[in-house]
Amino acid sequence: MTTHTNPATVTVIGLGAMxxxxxxxxxxxGHRTTVWNRSPGKGEELVARGAVRAASAEEAVRASELxxxxxxxxEASRQILAPLTDALAGRALVDLTSDTPDRVRAxxxxxxxxxxxxxxxxIMVPIExxxxxxxxxxYSGSRSAYDRHEAVLKALGANVPFLGPEHALAAAYDMAMLDFFYGSMAGLVHAFALAGAESIPAAAIAPYLRTIVDILPPIVAGTAVDIDAKRYDGAGANLAMMTAGVDHVLHAAAGRGLDTSHLEAIKAVSDRAVAKGHGADSWASTVEALRG
Known part of the structure; x- marks a missing residue:
């Protein structure tokens, strides 16, 4: 935590957990912080720590430069902000609301x-x-707002990259990273369910899953390069072989009565990529099936 000797004035609108x-x-x-929430009863602990609770959204906006x-x-963000355009004039507006790129563009x-x-x-991390x-x-969008308030925004975390002037870039990164996260979490829970169906406790197999986790960083880096270059070298492990592996897991799960919908979806994509001639290529080639 960095305490600023010249504190800024900051308003936070929305007092959910994040x-x-x-x-x-x-x-x-150490920033002078004003808070406001549409529904009452939130933020008492912030006020106890020195935050100022505004009586209205307009009062909250006018209290701060950021x-x-x-x-x-x-949609909720615009509903709150739409009546406040006069109050927002001359201030930097930073919207950390999670949503789709198209809604951010709007x-x-x-x-x-x-x-x-x-x-x-x-925001790419949990509240803790x-x-x-x-x-x-x-962050993406107004470079002037970012440059002016970067030091203040670093109070929220040290890693605050500016991605570019296109406002939807941050949301696009967010959606892509959450796509990876939720897919990974679904796979993790399904793996525990499959192990449990064979009377293996999740805690027993968990330490060995580290083997998979540890090989992911080079796979992520290599797959990114291959997809950008549209080069799918399958010499080490080709798609046809890995599709057969998916099929084995699918049948093992089905045989134990587990839901196999996500495995069926994975196999459907890999099957399409094989049908498009990528059987000898790497798993990265399935991107061609995803792109239709």
Whole structure:
């Protein structure tokens, strides 16, 4: 945590679990923090720590040079902000609400129509990590807002890359990374279910899954290079062989009465890639089937 000798004025709109974590991180860094939430009864602990509770959204916006929004989605964000364009003028608006790239583009178009300095962001860590050195938060959109407030935004986490002027970039990174996360979590839980169907406790197999986890970093890096280059060398492990492996897991799970829908989806994609002539290529070639 870095405490600033020249604290900024920051407003946080939205006091769900993540919004409270953001406001808490600003307070920890010594910034003068104003908070507001649509429904009452949230943020008492922040006020006890020195935050100012605004009586209205407009009062909250006018209190600070930097306004941070974190609500359920961009529709909710725009509903709150739409009446406040006059109050937002001359301030930096940072929207850390998670949503799809297209919805972020709609918010950016609204902000541009009202000449607002708008920076979109995506928080890539759970609330427990916010404010710490491992926190990763992407930003895209207004470079001027980012440059002016980068030091303040680092109160939320040390890793705050600016991805570019296209506002939806942060959301696009967010969706891609969550795609990987949720797919990985689904695979993990299904693996435990399959082990359990053979009377193997999850805790017994968990240490050995580290073998899979440890080989992922070079696989991630190599697959990224291969997909960008459209080069799918399958000399080490080809798609036809790995598709057969998926089929084995699918039948083992089906034989134990487990849900196999995600395995069927994986096999359907790999089958399409093989049918397109990628049987001798690497697993990275399945991207061609995903692209239709």
């Amino acid at each position: 919004g409270r974590a953001l406001a808490g991180a600003f307070l920890d860094a 306004v941070v929004v974190c609500v359920v989605d961009h 918010s950016a178009a609204w902000a541009e129509a009202h000449s607002l300095d708008y920076l979109a962001g995506a 990590v916010v404010g710490g050195p491992e926190a990763l938060i992407f």
